[in-house]
Amino acid sequence: MIGKPNFILFTLAVLGFAACQSPVPEQSLDVSSPSGKLKVQSFLTTEGQPAYLITYDGKAVIDTSTLGFEFQDATPLAGGMELVEQATSSTNETWEMPWGEQREVVNHYNELSATFRETAAPERSYRIVFRVYDDGLGFRYEFPEQPNLKEAVIMDENTQFQLTGDHQCWWQPGDWDIYEHLYNTTKVSEIDATSKGDPNLAQSYIPENAVNTPFTLKTADGLYLSFHEAALYDYSDMTLKVDPATLLLQSELVGSARLGYKTKRKAPFHTPWRTLQISENAGGLIESRLIVNLNEPNQLGDVSWFKPTKYVGIWWEMHLDKSTWDMASGRHGATTENAKRFIDFAADNNIGGLLVEGWNTGWEHWRDPGSREGVFDFVTPYPDYDLQEVVRYAKEKGVEIIMHHETSAAPRTYEAQLDTAFALMKKLGIHSVKTGYVGKIIPEGEYHHGQWMVNHYQKVLETAARFEVAVDAHEPIKDTGIRRTWPNFISREGLRGQEFNAWSADGGNPPEHLPIIAFTRMLAGPIDFTPGIFNIKLDPYKPNNQVNTTLAQQLALYVVIYSPVQMAADLPEFYEGNPAMQFIRDVGVDWETSKVLNGEVGDFVTIARQERGADKWFLGSITDENARTLPVKLDFLSAGKKYTATLYADGPTAHWNDNPINFTIQKFLVDSSTEMELRLAPGGGAAISLIPATEEEMQELKGYGE
Ligand code: NOJ
Numbered sequence: 001m002i003g004k005p006n007f008i009l010f011t012l013a014v015l016g017f018a019a020c021q022s023p024v025p026e027q028s029l030d031v032s033s034p035s036g037k038l039k040v041q042s043f044l045t046t047e048g049q050p051a052y053l054i055t056y057d058g059k060a061v062i063d064t065s066t067l068g069f070e071f072q073d074a075t076p077l078a079g080g081m082e083l084v085e086q087a088t089s090s091t092n093e094t095w096e097m098p099w100g101e102q103r104e105v106v107n108h109y110n111e112l113s114a115t116f117r118e119t120a121a122p123e124r125s126y127r128i129v130f131r132v133y134d135d136g137l138g139f140r141y142e143f144p145e146q147p148n149l150k151e152a153v154i155m156d157e158n159t160q161f162q163l164t165g166d167h168q169c170w171w172q173p174g175d176w177d178i179y180e181h182l183y184n185t186t187k188v189s190e191i192d193a194t195s196k197g198d199p200n201l202a203q204s205y206i207p208e209n210a211v212n213t214p215f216t217l218k219t220a221d222g223l224y225l226s227f228h229e230a231a232l233y234d235y236s237d238m239t240l241k242v243d244p245a246t247l248l249l250q251s252e253l254v255g256s257a258r259l260g261y262k263t264k265r266k267a268p269f270h271t272p273w274r275t276l277q278i279s280e281n282a283g284g285l286i287e288s289r290l291i292v293n294l295n296e297p298n299q300l301g302d303v304s305w306f307k308p309t310k311y312v313g314i315w316w317e318m319h320l321d322k323s324t325w326d327m328a329s330g331r332h333g334a335t336t337e338n339a340k341r342f343i344d345f346a347a348d349n350n351i352g353g354l355l356v357e358g359w360n361t362g363w364e365h366w367r368d369p370g371s372r373e374g375v376f377d378f379v380t381p382y383p384d385y386d387l388q389e390v391v392r393y394a395k396e397k398g399v400e401i402i403m404h405h406e407t408s409a410a411p412r413t414y415e416a417q418l419d420t421a422f423a424l425m426k427k428l429g430i431h432s433v434k435t436g437y438v439g440k441i442i443p444e445g446e447y448h449h450g451q452w453m454v455n456h457y458q459k460v461l462e463t464a465a466r467f468e469v470a471v472d473a474h475e476p477i478k479d480t481g482i483r484r485t486w487p488n489f490i491s492r493e494g495l496r497g498q499e500f501n502a503w504s505a506d507g508g509n510p511p512e513h514l515p516i517i518a519f520t521r522m523l524a525g526p527i528d529f530t531p532g533i534f535n536i537k538l539d540p541y542k543p544n545n546q547v548n549t550t551l552a553q554q555l556a557l558y559v560v561i562y563s564p565v566q567m568a569a570d571l572p573e574f575y576e577g578n579p580a581m582q583f584i585r586d587v588g589v590d591w592e593t594s595k596v597l598n599g600e601v602g603d604f605v606t607i608a609r610q611e612r613g614a615d616k617w618f619l620g621s622i623t624d625e626n627a628r629t630l631p632v633k634l635d636f637l638s639a640g641k642k643y644t645a646t647l648y649a650d651g652p653t654a655h656w657n658d659n660p661i662n663f664t665i666q667k668f669l670v671d672s673s674t675e676m677e678l679r680l681a682p683g684g685g686a687a688i689s690l691i692p693a694t695e696e697e698m699q700e701l702k703g704y705g706e
């Protein structure tokens, strides 16, 4: 136990640290963001080690932090270096997302590149490149071809981020195997990741006091910071090791117990971008496009074969235990008949996709310990599922099947069948697949987030692209914005999704979960969260579990959470006849533009999005366990035009636990001058569709509040 004197010393150390910023040598290389607010200074320490410091509005946000590497069979790269070359440049361009949160993205930054070389043998060198934007920055190491560093067997990358205060932060442990932890809200000095094991996880490994990214913090000055990485290829996932005493974060790469190192690369190579988003308000983090901007342009060209879509699934019923993935139980979910029932439902409700899980053989043994290699077959349907007939029927009804490939974390079995599996999909005209990696990776000693698996996910993605298939990965490697380059990487899980509400023994996702996710995991990219549960209490299937939000919040999630594939996850029987279903029918999935109207990390957030190519807006607002009244201005609407607003709100007695299905639906006229007050219940939300008013509606409806 920490005694009192220790605690005081510790507090003094932290406060003392925050008070003084370390001096920067005069000969530093400086680069500022286009507005000049954000500035990076790069220099050598007195030991000749490359270092940098970041200021925002003249105040340090990252104090002197050093750069370096440790290798197997080679001395570390740290001090004893000199600057041998430098260059600066500026870029200001606009690019178009084929699908996304917005159509046009501005990519505007100033770049500094500095090449450092050891002054003595072995005279190894690397270049450090900073790109500084108004909403944050990225930097990466670039290793040129060189005689004394032909292959780097990296035991650790030692990139430091020296915080300047004991910030409030939202973190999940730096698990090498899974991102499906609940977030913790603490001070940096209170981070204790190794104690955060979770019995609900099928795989988990937390070797260090580290956090995973995106890692979001709020400073005492009210500045929002979020650390992450961009363009992760052929390298390991970066976690951030935390020293609670000195508030130093340091890159801690995921390793391989099988290979004994973190990452291996032949020069020339470069690391992913190490990124820091900075915003004066929490919503600015969500609006930032830094992560995709730091990725290379689209390599695939036209991907119009993938259409953003809502989808239903033979899925939730398995998580509820109503049916099973396997056939042997006698309660098989993926039957031809059941698939047709879902197809009819989708066609009737403006839903374009149907995911069918448990369609292929292997599920009897998918979680067998030890023997998962070779269990799954990705082309052979169970006898009670007529794949050809289901695809034919779906097509006739204007619905496309979403393929499912659960690998049970046996990637070599999957790789051996990739071409045949995707060829089958191409033949059937199926353009998207949900993949899954439940369990410990085979071979033993590999982890989901290590270099070996990063390369596996990439191989699947590139193979899929050749067959015009888009990928939605569960138990994925985290998103680092590579959808810009590979727009067939459409969505991922990589968080504690809706499914935990159906079966976890810890009461499911608490009401604060999604108001945290919006400012953490969602900064990485699209999320396949699977919203839209109307049967909140999961009756009669799961008496001890429930969804911990109101029904109105489930609707709001279609807008708040971004994904180009958005599931209507509940069973058709719980949607039929419910007037709230109209919102799911109407809501868009592809956006012209997105605006964050308000928000605080872990508390609440309101987002408005305009449907792509249409004058239709959708607004979603969610809160944590606290009720709130949030003012929102509809000034994003086209001026001088009347819209019919349909508001799906928490009812007067709504409460995530006591009365989650209490909601109201109101229709009224609004325009760009309307100011509304959204009343959110504890664990509640509000969803609004805003559609140009018809003549009839202009006559019949009243204005807001009239
Ligand atoms: C875990 C995934 O997250 C879930 O969506 C899926 O149903 C199961 N694995 C089975 O593949």
Ligand code: CA
Binding pocket: 180, 474, 475, 493
């Ligand atoms: Ca999962």
